Amino acid sequence: MLAEATQIPALTSVFLADAADFRPFTALHLWMVLGSVAFMALTTAMGRQLQKRRGEPGLRRGLGGLCLIIYATYQAWLWLPKNFSWPVSLPLEFCDMSLLVAAGAMILHARWVRSLLYFWACVFTIQAFITPVLQKGPDTPDFWLFWSAHIAIMTAAVYDVVVGKFRPEFADGTRSYVISFFYGAALLILDNLTGWNYGYVGPSKPGTPTLLDKLGEYPLRVVWMVLIAALGFFLAWLPWALARRKR
Secondary structure, eight states, X not given: OHHHHHHHHHHHHHHHHHHTBOOTTSHHHXXXXXXXXXXXXXXXXXHHHHHHTTOHHHHXXXXXXXXXXXXXXXXXXXXXXXXXXXXXXXXXXXXXXHHHHHHHHHHTOOHHHHHHHHHHIIIIIHHHHHSOOOOBOTTSHHHHHHHHHHHHHHHHHHHHHHTSOOOOOHHHHHHHHHHHHHHHHHHHHHHHHHSXXXXXXXXXXXSSOOGGGGSOSTTHHXXXXXXXXXXXXXXXXXXXXXXXXXX
16 A cells, blocks of 8 residues: 555656656657547547437537637637737638538538548648647647647547448548648748748647658758658548558
8 A cells, every 4th residue: 555655656757747848759749648638539439339329410410610719719829918929720621620620621611621620630630649739838828729620620530430330442542631732832932931830831840759850951851741642631531541452
């Protein structure tokens, strides 16, 4: 009992040390990823159960509404005078757009929106769980808004695959990549005109470790980003293509 009692404060102190400011690959990071997976699994399980009773559309629309609420709350927070900054407060990041796409996929159920949600979640949003571009800890709204936004996007994507039975076709991946390419190109022009870094295609890099650190100097790393994104879209489509071929 004494050994257990000494271990608990030790674990607590580690967690609190991480909580002062967020750093990737710490206990706090692990807890947030595990909590995110648990929320996705619970929401999906609820959808499967409601599907048997024909009450699932209500949960799907509710999830879409939650995405809109998180989006509006996040933007309202960033646009407060004390928080507003032109380089970070505009809703131009892929994950900002992904929240709207997730809401559209859940509420409208249009295929092109569902496919965009699937590929953006698999290729872009998942990076926020692996290498979060976040420095503020859980004593700030920024921390909870960041995680809420990305959890909502991934939950909607997983829900649409498991409960909504979305299965991407090659044309879905191609269309989604073309949309992503031209949106990224628009951000590239904006970033170079302003010195900002929306979409991470500008000259600067985030202040936390990311995949960008391995891609060399600017602007060559943008070429690598385009190629890696194409590979990611292909790999996200491939398992479903192989499954269809087996059937």
